[in-house]
Amino acid sequence: xxxxxxxxxxxxxxxxxxxxxxxxxxxxxxxxxxxxxxxxxxxxxxxxxxxxxxxxxxxxxxxxxxxxxxxxxxxxxxxxxxxxxxxxxxxxxxxxxxxxxxxxxxxxxxxxxxxxxxxxxxxxxxxxxxxxxxxxxxxxxxxxxxxxxxxxxxxxxxxxxxxxxxxxxxxxxxxxxxxxxxxxxxxxxxxxxxxxxxxxxxxxxxxxxxxxxxxxxxxxxxxxxxxxxxxxxxxxxxxxxxxxxxxxxxxxxxxxxxxxxxxxxx
Amino acid sequence: xxxxxxxxxxxxxxxxxxxxxxxxxxxxxxxxxxxxxxxxxxxxxxxxxxxxxxxxxxxxxxxxxxxxxxxxxxxxxxxxxxxxxxxxxxxxxxxxxxxxxxxxxxxxxxxxxxxxxxxxxxxxxxxxxxxxxxxxxxxxxxxxxxxxxxxxxxxxxxxxxxxxxxxxxxxxxxxxxxxxxxxxxxxxxxxxxxxxxxxxxxxxxxxxxxxxxxxxxxxxxxxxxxxxxxxxxxxxxxxxxxxxxxxxxxxxxxxxxxxxxxxxxxxxxxxxxxxxxxxxxx
Numbered sequence: 001x002x003x004x005x006x007x008x009x010x011x012x013x014x015x016x017x018x019x020x021x022x023x024x025x026x027x028x029x030x031x032x033x034x035x036x037x038x039x040x041x042x043x044x045x046x047x048x049x050x051x052x053x054x055x056x057x058x059x060x061x062x063x064x065x066x067x068x069x070x071x072x073x074x075x076x077x078x079x080x081x082x083x084x085x086x087x088x089x090x091x092x093x094x095x096x097x098x099x100x101x102x103x104x105x106x107x108x109x110x111x112x113x114x115x116x117x118x119x120x121x122x123x124x125x126x127x128x129x130x131x132x133x134x135x136x137x138x139x140x141x142x143x144x145x146x147x148x149x150x151x152x153x154x155x156x157x158x159x160x161x162x163x164x165x166x167x168x169x170x171x172x173x174x175x176x177x178x179x180x181x182x183x184x185x186x187x188x189x190x191x192x193x194x195x196x197x198x199x200x201x202x203x204x205x206x207x208x209x210x211x212x213x214x215x216x217x218x219x220x221x222x223x224x225x226x227x228x229x230x231x232x233x234x235x236x237x238x239x240x241x242x243x244x245x246x247x248x249x250x251x252x253x254x255x256x257x258x259x260x261x262x263x264x265x266x
Numbered sequence: 267x268x269x270x271x272x273x274x275x276x277x278x279x280x281x282x283x284x285x286x287x288x289x290x291x292x293x294x295x296x297x298x299x300x301x302x303x304x305x306x307x308x309x310x311x312x313x314x315x316x317x318x319x320x321x322x323x324x325x326x327x328x329x330x331x332x333x334x335x336x337x338x339x340x341x342x343x344x345x346x347x348x349x350x351x352x353x354x355x356x357x358x359x360x361x362x363x364x365x366x367x368x369x370x371x372x373x374x375x376x377x378x379x380x381x382x383x384x385x386x387x388x389x390x391x392x393x394x395x396x397x398x399x400x401x402x403x404x405x406x407x408x409x410x411x412x413x414x415x416x417x418x419x420x421x422x423x424x425x426x427x428x429x430x431x432x433x434x435x436x437x438x439x440x441x442x443x444x445x446x447x448x449x450x451x452x453x454x455x456x457x458x459x460x461x462x463x464x465x466x467x468x469x470x471x472x473x474x475x476x477x478x479x480x481x482x483x484x485x486x487x488x489x490x491x492x493x494x495x496x497x498x499x500x501x502x503x504x505x506x507x508x509x510x511x512x513x514x515x516x517x518x519x520x521x522x523x524x525x526x527x528x529x530x531x532x533x534x535x536x537x538x539x540x541x542x543x544x545x546x547x548x
Contacts, residue, residue, distance in 0.1 A: 157358025164325055164351035165373030165424065166344075175372070179363055256363040256404060 044226045052226035053233060061215070065231075066238065069211035072128060072200040073242075076135020077192060084140050085185055088147020093177065098148070105144075113138035113199050117206055131203040131211070138199045139192035143185060150184030151177055186253040190246035197239050212238075273300035274460050275324070275428060280333035281485075282319050293319040295485035296333065301428075304458045308471035310518060311481030311489075312526035317464045320486065321432050324462060325351055337428065347377065350421030350459075354433040356414040360405035367392065367401040370420045377424075384423075391419035394453060411442035415449065422453060428460040436466070444502050447474060451500060468522070472514045473500060480518055482525040489525045492517055 026046050032038055033045035056062045091098040113134050124130035154177055162172045204213025212235050219228035282294040293316035301307050311317050322328040324335055326345040335342040337349065345351070353359050360369050370388040379387070392398050395415040397408075405413050414434060421429055431450075435443045447470060454461055465471050471478045475494050482489040494514055496505055505511055 155358040157353060157355045158361055160327065161351065161353065161359040162373075164327055164345050164349075164353075166347050167373070167376055171376050175375075176361065179361075183363065256406070258406075 042225060044229065048226045049229040049233065052224075053230035056227065056230055056234075062231075062234070065210070065212045065215045066234065068128075068209075069197075069200050069204065069213070069235075069238070072131035072135055072203065072209070072211060073193075073196045075128070075132045076200065077139050077189070077196045079132060079136040080139035080192060080196070081143050081185070081189060083136075084143035084188070085147050085181075088144045088185075089151060089177070089181060092148040092151025092181070093173075109141050114202055114206070117203070120203075121207055126207050126209055128209065130207060131200055131209045134203050135196045135199045139196040142191040142195065143188035146184045146188030146191075147181055150181030153184070154180045183253045183257065186246070186250040190243065190250050193242050193246050194239060197235070197242060201235055272303075274303045274338055275301040275462065276334075276336040277324065278334045278336070280320070280323055280330050280335060282316070282323055282328065283331045283485075292485035294323070294330075295487055297481070297486060297488055298333075299479055299488055299491065301460055301462060304460055306454055306461045306463065306474060306476045308475035308478045309462065309464045309481060310466065310468060310471045310478060310522065311486060312483050312522055313466070315481050315484050315526075316486040317466075317481060318432055320481070321430055321462070321464050325349060325430050348427040350424045350426030350429045352414075352417045352421050352429070352431045352434045354436050356410060356417050356434075356437070357406070359417055360413060362404065362406055364404075365401070366397065366403050366405055366408070366416050369405055369416060370423050373420065373424050387423040387425070388419070391423035392416075394422060394456070395419045395449060409442075411438045411446060414438060414446060418446075418450065418453065422457065426459060428462065429454075431461065431463045433464055433466065435470070443470075448502065450474070451498075455499065468515055468518050469506070472496075472511060472518060473502075473505060478514075478518055480521045480525070490521045492521075 030046045033040055033043050033048075087101075091101050116134060116137060117130075120130045120133050124133055158176055159172060162176050167175065200211065201213040201216075203209050204211040204215075205217055206213075208214050208217070212231055216228055216231045216235075219225075219231060277297055277299050280294060280297045281292065283290040283292040297320060299307075309317055309320065319328065323330045324342070326335075326342045326349070329343070337346050340346075361372060364372065367385070367388045370391055371384040374384045374387060388401070389398070392401055395418050397412060397415055397419060400408060400412065405416055408416065417434070435446050438446065450461075451474065453459075463471075463474060465474075472492075472494055473496075478492040478494060479488055480490045480492065481487070492514060496508065496510060496514070
């Protein structure tokens with residue numbers, strides 16, 4: 001049942017190649033619009049979208065929407081982590097707890113969060129509570145599985161060594177199980193952070209909770225097409241920034257793990 | 267053993283059985299021996315004879331089904347604070363997120379030793395095993411032999427009165443193994459720490475020990491005790507070419523062949539690749 005996710009690093013040498021890739025895509029999109037391969041009315045050139053983005057930047061509206069989306073993201077992710085880490089530690093350490101929870105987890109996990117939107121609206125209305133619930137539900141699973149995996153991945157040899165040197169159960173938990181698990185939780189947080197952003201924007205788009213998602217719908221309804229694309233770009237940039245940040249945290253916390261190791265002497 | 271000095275470790279009628287489907291299986295059946303202070307004792311025996319089970323009982327990691335282990339007169343019911351432990355699985359005994367020096371000091375904190383003293387003990391132990399310059403490396407950056415030296419340093423820094431070693435050199439190459447054996451003998455001679463060393467390698471047991479305890483096939487009992495009077499300091503070449511070395515080695519080997527003969531364990535005889543050593547079991 002355990003999903004393992006080890007991150008790939010972002011090698012610096014590929015930075016310039018990446019930049020070239022981005023430029024090629026932007027130029028292609030610009031040309032597609034300029035030559036009207038897609039209807040220019042619904043698909044403005046990149047430069048026009050960029051102009052709309054520049055116009056948006058000084059407005060308080062944009063930043064308020066970014067703030068609301070990030071608030072839903074942060075509260076949901078925090079709630080998910082606050083529940084998933086202790087539960088993961090428990091069911092990873094205690095075999096009967098693992099077996100007791102397994103059936104429930106296997107049933108709940110495949111439910112797409114968006115399928116819960118109607119129920120969430122009934123329970124929490126259309127505001128922040130609903131958004132946080134959906135985000136938390138979706139973000140909960142990767143963190144839970146990483147926590148369980150982190151507990152179970154502590155080698156029996158390490159645990160036995162700790163025991164042979166007289167560390168009691170509490171000391172073994174605090175000095176062996178917990179450090180290993182928290183490093184794995186960093187990976188879970190990175191995965192869940194991306195999912196959380198998707199769910200926050202979805203809740204805003206579909207239900208109309210305040211935030212970037214609703215701003216995108218508003219721009220579309222008002223036929224402010226370049227503005228709509230500019231807002232979509234903002235969600236993308238936001239996702240990229242969050243993912244980069246979590247990658248950095250993860251690389252720090254998990255640098256010792258075989259999947260992250262840089263150099264080996266012998 | 268009436269003529270021996272008072273024992274630091276006493277093993278009395280120790281037995282260990284495990285529940286299995288339809289009953290219990292006996293791994294150790296009534297093992298008794300004493301270890302004198304400062305003595306180097308090797309436990310050898312045929313494959314699957316319960317050597318590791320026995321050592322885990324001595325370490326307080328396993329509760330015996332019957333009998334008793336006493337360390338300095340007190341019964342061992344859980345890992346005692348004056349006992350150091352080195353296992354075969356060196357890479358899995360290291361905490362991969364801690365650097366070498368922190369791995370060495372890892373067991374010291376809960377012993378109530380202050381940070382400065384811990385650092386001193388680690389520096390000293392790493393110097394003894396020749397790894398001072400690798401203190402700030404991660405264990406996984408080191409070779410297998412070096413990692414096992416870290417494990418020895420960790421045991422030394424713990425300042426144990428008795429050191430238990432479970433086939434510690436079984437998974438390193440023959441050359442490294444010889445170096446580690448000599449390092450261990452140096453450390454033992456310097457610190458005078460009582461050592462109980464489990465191995466399946468007959469040459470190794472005779473080369474290292476004051477006394478070799480040969481265990482029978484499972485369920486293990488003490489088949490024979492062989493006192494090794496070879497002069498110290500010992501040397502990989504000159505000690506091993508002594509006629510007495512050959513005689514003792516043959517004696518241990520014969521005992522193992524007798525106790526393991528005819529059974530499935532004896533059909534598994536196989537020397538490690540690239541090694542001319544005689545193995546009691548693979």
